[in-house]
Amino acid sequence: MDFTDKARSNALLMLALVVLAVSGCGGGSGEPGSEPGSVQEGEASYYAHKFHGRTTANGEIYDENKMTAAHKTLSFGTTVRVTNLVNGKKVVVRINDRGPFVKGRIIDLSYKAAGELDYITRGVVKVRVEVLK
Numbered sequence: 001m002d003f004t005d006k007a008r009s010n011a012l013l014m015l016a017l018v019v020l021a022v023s024g025c026g027g028g029s030g031e032p033g034s035e036p037g038s039v040q041e042g043e044a045s046y047y048a049h050k051f052h053g054r055t056t057a058n059g060e061i062y063d064e065n066k067m068t069a070a071h072k073t074l075s076f077g078t079t080v081r082v083t084n085l086v087n088g089k090k091v092v093v094r095i096n097d098r099g100p101f102v103k104g105r106i107i108d109l110s111y112k113a114a115g116e117l118d119y120i121t122r123g124v125v126k127v128r129v130e131v132l133k
Contacts (some may be wrong), residue, residue: 042106044127046114056097064111070097085126115124
């Protein structure tokens with residue numbers, strides 16, 4: 001095997017490792033994909049009143065009376081259906097911020113969305129998040 005054959009072999013090996021690593025990303029992380037129908041289950045919390053009027057990660061001003069949410073990985077503008085797994089209530093929200101940054105939580109909802117899911121007094125609830133578009 002000469003130098004070019006060895007270099008080509010090493011390059012193919014590296015390419016295979018990169019493809020394997022990338023295809024494994026998110027495979028068991030519990031994070032939903034961005035394609036419609038992707039689902040994630042976990043805990044939801046909501047924004048406290050003190051965040052009303054502050055800037056979100058995408059540059060919008062947070063309005064607690066709008067149907068928005070924060071997610072760690074979904075693209076800004078993604079629309080998701082969130083189902084309260086305790087009472088079956090559902091809302092549709094648009095991702096416009098990053099978070100939550102508390103272990104076990106998968107989404108932070110606006111105050112309005114949390115109210116419609118009826119978990120304001122609980123503070124945290126088990127939910128299903130399904131990507132719509």
